[in-house]
Amino acid sequence: MEQWKKNLAVLWVGQFLVMAGMTMIIPFLSLYLQTDLGLSDPHETATWAGIIFAGNFVTSFLFQPLWGKLSDRYGRKMMLLRSGFGMAIVMVLMGFAQNPWHLLLLRMVNGTISGFNPASVSLISATTPKERMGFAMGTLQSGGIAGTILGPFIGGLLADAIGFRPIFYVTGLLLFLASLLAMFVVKESFDRTKAAAKPNVSIIQGFASLSRIPQLKSLFAVTFLIQFAMIGPMPLMPLYVQELHGTAVNLAFWSGLVGSAAGLSNMVSSPLLGRLSDRIGQERILLVSLIGSALLFIPQAMAGSVWQLLVLRFLQGVFLGGLIPSVNALIRKHTPDGMESRSFSFNSSTLSLGNMIGPIVGGVISGWIGIEGVFITSAVLFVLNALWVNRTLLAHRKQRQG
Template sequence: MERWKVNLAVLWFGNFLVMAGMTMITPFLSLYLQQDLGVTGDHEIGVWAGFIFAANFVTSFFFQPLWGKLSDRYGRKMMLLRSGFGMSLVIMLMGFATAPWQLLLLRMMNGVISGFSPAAVSLVSATTPKEKMGFAMGTLQSGGTAGTILGPLIGGVMADTFGFRPIFYITGSLLFVASTLSWIMVKESFDREAAARRPQASMIKGFRELVRIPQLPALFSVTFLIQFAMLSPMALMPLYVKELHGTPENLAFWAGFVGSVTGFSNMVSAPILGRLSDRIGSTRILIVSLIGAGVMFVPQAFVGSVPQLLVCRFLLGCFVGGLIPTVNSLIRRFTPDGRESRAFGFNSSFLALGNMIGPVVGGALSGFIGIQGLFLVSAAFLLATSVWAYALLQRRGARAAGR
């Protein structure tokens, strides 16, 4: 098998486990806060759940550019291993938390040492032939997105089977396995001497250099808006499922299933849409996916049962598969050689910012508009983002570069 395919396969698996580990607590977080950590009241639980879920992304937002800079200087594989082994330890420690503030601090620490996914994206982009870039980005991102969405299902099943705390120990062990596989099997051709001779700009100066490229600020903004819209209802999803389900039996499982069903369709659609973007253009796929995802959020506000919600979430995943992969593909095409890791690091910061603000705003607004209102807000954001992407990419000459 060609080297780039081996790297892609191993990092797909690693990306899946890393993102699953970050989101595995989603289906039972509100129940865990209520039953084990003594938090009472739906609104208070929603606020705590929003902050704890977002805490990982708060610190990630600030530290991702640093890891991107060091990746360009010392190599992507080193950043993979630093992040993977570090997160495996921190997540295991989460199983010992006895108060919500302890879980909050550990989630913040997890964000500090994160960086596996952007390093994986950078490594794959550097080793993949340009004519296969859309397919590779779609395939790799399908692993991360599938982990993000399937993580809640895995967490829900394990919560019903083992209880809440053992999930953290299992997750940490899986991340250790993924990091070990990356250490042994992933190969990178990286010239440290050449990287050392290359001028090293500060993070602020490096950011200024990148934003002078007209398309990159637009892509960073699109990444933020996508994540904000996708994540704002997630923290409240278990309570919505509880309302629709009407019984506490297997509640964690159904909450996890609803949160994860998007991942099943995403796993299939992301590589297909990535391959299609290599043929007709990444920008076109991005805009169509934004419109489709926005439309599919609307019926989720009006469903009357869990099966209806499952169908809507599945169809949503068919369009989600064309979002972040096409953004990553476009970033690689517009970024000068030798600055890829830094560009992906900044994009990861904007992704983390959306992940951070989305659940917090969603938790705060839930007391006023309910989760049904959050679905409609997410729909409006995604549809508005499609207009934003068209204006800033298609009309600024990105059509030719995205082909």
């Protein structure tokens, strides 16, 4: 097997385990706070659960650019292993938390040392042949999506089988094994002497330099808006399912099924659309995916049953699978040599920012014009995104070809 394929296979497993570890706590976080960490008031428990879950994204947003800078200077594999082994230790420590503050601080530390995702993307982009870039990015994305979907399901099963605290120990062990596998199998050709000879540009200077490239500035904004529009409706989905389904039995089952439908089709379509983008161009796949996703948001606001919502979410997931992999491949295309990791880390920060702000604004919009209005707002944002992509990326591609 070619080395780039070995790298891709190992990092797919790593992406799966990292994202599963991040989302595994969703089904039992509130229960863990009540049974093991001493909270009893429902309102206090809900507040702490929200703060603890968001804490990871806050510090991740702030520290990703630093790790990107160090990755360009000392190598992507080193940053990958730093993040993997570090998160394994922090995950185990979460199982020893004695109060909500301990868990919050550990989640924030986890976000601070995180960076497995951008380091993986950067390493794959540097070791994969350019003609296979779309396929590699799509396949890597499918690993993260699979972990995001199956994480809560696995967490729920383990919570019933072994209790809450042992889940953190099991997750930490799996992260450690994935990092160990990456240490021995993943390889990159990185010249530290050459990297050290380059000017030591600060994080702010690096961002200013990359922002002067109009295509990158557009791609960073596209990532933020994609994540903002996708995540905004997610916390409201159980309420919407309840509105459509009534108070009948199996409400939690239907909420979970609707929530994972888009992820399932996304996981399958990402490698396929990535392979297609290698033939017809990532810009075109990105534009079509944005328009398709926007069009499928609108009927979701008008769904008359849970089955309709389920089918629409599944179809939308097909288009969502073409978004982030196309963005990552285009970032690599437009980033100057030697700044790839920094560029991917800035993009990861904008993604974390979308994760933070999307649910907050979605909740405000829902209170103002209803849950249906959140879907319409997301559709509008995707259309604006498509217009921006057409103007900055497709126009540039045509000029270059012309």
